[in-house]
Amino acid sequence: MPAARPSLDIGRIDEVIHGRLRLGVMAYLANAEVADFNELKDVLEVTQGNLSVQLRKLEDAQYVQIEKGYLGRRPRTQVRITPAGRAAFAAYLEELGKLIGPQG
Numbered sequence: 001m002p003a004a005r006p007s008l009d010i011g012r013i014d015e016v017i018h019g020r021l022r023l024g025v026m027a028y029l030a031n032a033e034v035a036d037f038n039e040l041k042d043v044l045e046v047t048q049g050n051l052s053v054q055l056r057k058l059e060d061a062q063y064v065q066i067e068k069g070y071l072g073r074r075p076r077t078q079v080r081i082t083p084a085g086r087a088a089f090a091a092y093l094e095e096l097g098k099l100i101g102p103q104g
Helices: 020-032 038-044 046-062 083-100
Strands: 032-036 064-071 074-081
Touching: 020 032, 020 038, 020 046, 020 064, 020 083, 032 038, 038 064, 038 074, 046 064, 074 083
Parallel strands: none
Antiparallel strands: 032 074, 064 074
């Protein structure tokens, strides 16, 4: 008789983070803490419009904070991971680990 398999509870995966681009933003910010908009755009190799839409979703979930200002006379947009975002990202990674199971 085969061993019982644990159930896969994919409903616990955070849909906000799970999108490819949003996952990239969260992974980058988890290490960098804060990044300029153009830095994220270049690192993730996406268009300005696509990044803006995805950042809005993360901001609506309160996972990132977007700060607009100026550096000299040039507009500057910075994106910062929030404590709630850091906690949600850690929980996301934990849930993924449970889905994958022990490796090795």
